Amino acid sequence: MGVPLKLMPILVSFFVLVIGASQATSRLLHEYDEAAMVEEHEKWMATYGRVYKDDAEKAKRFQIFKKNFEYIESFNKAGTKTYSLSINRFADMTNEEFRARNGYKPFTSSKSASFRYENVTDVPSSLDWREEGAVTPVKNQGDCGCCWAFSAVAATEGVHQLKTGELISLSEQELVDCDTDEDRGCEGGLMDSAFSFIIKNHGLTTESHYPYLGIDGSCSANEEHPPAATIKSYEDVPENNESALLKAVANQPVSVAIDAGGQDFAFYSSGVFTGECGTHLDHGATAVGYGISEDGIKYWLVKNSWGVDWGEDGYIRMQRDIHDVQGLCGIAMNASYPIA
Numbered sequence: 060m061g062v063p064l065k066l067m068p069i070l071v072s073f074f075v076l077v078i079g080a081s082q083a084t085s086r087l088l089h090e091y092d093e094a095a096m097v098e099e100h101e102k103w104m105a106t107y108g109r110v111y112k113d114d115a116e117k118a119k120r121f122q123i124f125k126k127n128f129e130y131i132e133s134f135n136k137a138g139t140k141t142y143s144l145s146i147n148r149f150a151d152m153t154n155e156e157f158r159a160r161n162g163y164k165p166f167t168s169s170k171s172a173s174f175r176y177e178n179v180t181d182v183p184s185s186l187d188w189r190e191e192g193a194v195t196p197v198k199n200q201g202d203c204g205c206c207w208a209f210s211a212v213a214a215t216e217g218v219h220q221l222k223t224g225e226l227i228s229l230s231e232q233e234l235v236d237c238d239t240d241e242d243r244g245c246e247g248g249l250m251d252s253a254f255s256f257i258i259k260n261h262g263l264t265t266e267s268h269y270p271y272l273g274i275d276g277s278c279s280a281n282e283e284h285p286p287a288a289t290i291k292s293y294e295d296v297p298e299n300n301e302s303a304l305l306k307a308v309a310n311q312p313v314s315v316a317i318d319a320g321g322q323d324f325a326f327y328s329s330g331v332f333t334g335e336c337g338t339h340l341d342h343g344a345t346a347v348g349y350g351i352s353e354d355g356i357k358y359w360l361v362k363n364s365w366g367v368d369w370g371e372d373g374y375i376r377m378q379r380d381i382h383d384v385q386g387l388c389g390i391a392m393n394a395s396y397p398i399a
């Protein structure tokens with residue numbers, strides 16, 4: 060028995076529909092991609108609470124988003140690197156805009172010569188200061204270019220914990236508002252100048268006493284923010300020497316300046332970061348450990364201040380002991396640490 064006759068027209072029209080649909084699909088694929096991209100952008104805007112002032116701005120931002128999206132997709136698809144990228148809150152910025160917001164700026168210059176860890180020989184093969192309770196949760200500097208404050212605070216929190224056994228989250232906003240002789244709040248600064256300020260100021264107050272606002276504010280009266288942790292001095296790690304940096308990080312969390320301006324750094328998501336990056340130092344972060352990955356790559360464990368959404372829960376593992384003496388992204392160029 061064949062197909063009942065009365066079904067024939069239905070089948071015919073079904074085939075017509077299928078053929079028609081597949082033609083439509085191939086024609087629509089391109090448009091669908093664009094529509095899907097628009098949807099991705101909308102979803103991203105909702106996630107990051109982004110609002111644009113008008114349609115023109117939105118259209119412009121959409122094009123940038125799309126370009127970044129495609130770059131990240133093709134990077135991950137190629138799978139040729141030891142790290143992967145992901146869309147994050149920088150996704151609608153051009154690389155120029157992203158670079159411009161980094162706030163490591165050496166307005167002053169003085170380097171200490173003494174290096175107390177010079178003769179250290181007992182260096183474990185891996186170390187994670189988080190496991191020793193010397194690292195507070197990852198913070199988020201937002202749109203304020205005060206990475207220098209977050210870096211100096213993380214190093215100070217670390218050394219304070221190592222000395223006293225107490226982990227206290229300290230105030231970046233106090234540095235942003237009050238450390239204005241050499242540093243410039245959201246417009247940038249230097250970790251060493253922040254350490255100098257902390258010494259002069261007889262310490263820093265807690266995060267909860269002087270919470271982070273992410274804008275340049277005026278320094279409130281001293282009695283409103285009693286110091287909770289202090290340092291005696293600070294030292295610079297001998298420059299361009301990753302083994303000196305290792306000796307320092309083996310002893311405490313260390314402030315590091317890096318070139319974080321690259322596209323891959325912006326969208327880093329996981330794995331051991333091996334570059335692309337240069338040595339134009341534009342960002343302050345904190346080395347809080349080191350180790351060797353499962354695939355045998357030595358890395359620095361670096362705490363960033365771009366929130367927990369970025370990187371590996373707010374951290375990046377950066378390749379260690381590279382051929383260039385400056386270290387990857389210049390990590391060995393201008394490292395320093397406070398002394399409690």
Ligand SMILES: *[C@@H]1O[C@H](CO)[C@@H](O)[C@H](O)[C@H]1NC(C)=O
Binds near residue numbers: 165
């Ligand atoms: C390193 O820091 C010093 C100040 O301590 C500064 O003079 C120098 O310009 C910095 N180097 C780079 C490459 O930023």
Ligand SMILES: *[C@@H]1O[C@H](CO)[C@@H](O)[C@H](O)[C@H]1NC(C)=O
Binds near residue numbers: 174175
């Ligand atoms: C390291 O050892 C040398 C040689 O014994 C000594 O002169 C130097 O002061 C030591 N450095 C530190 C920081 O202890």
Ligand SMILES: *[C@@H]1O[C@H](CO)[C@@H](O)[C@H](O)[C@H]1NC(C)=O
Binds near residue numbers: 176297303
């Ligand atoms: C690097 O630092 C280590 C440790 O302080 C030191 O022994 C070594 O001589 C330095 N290397 C260079 C090339 O300066």
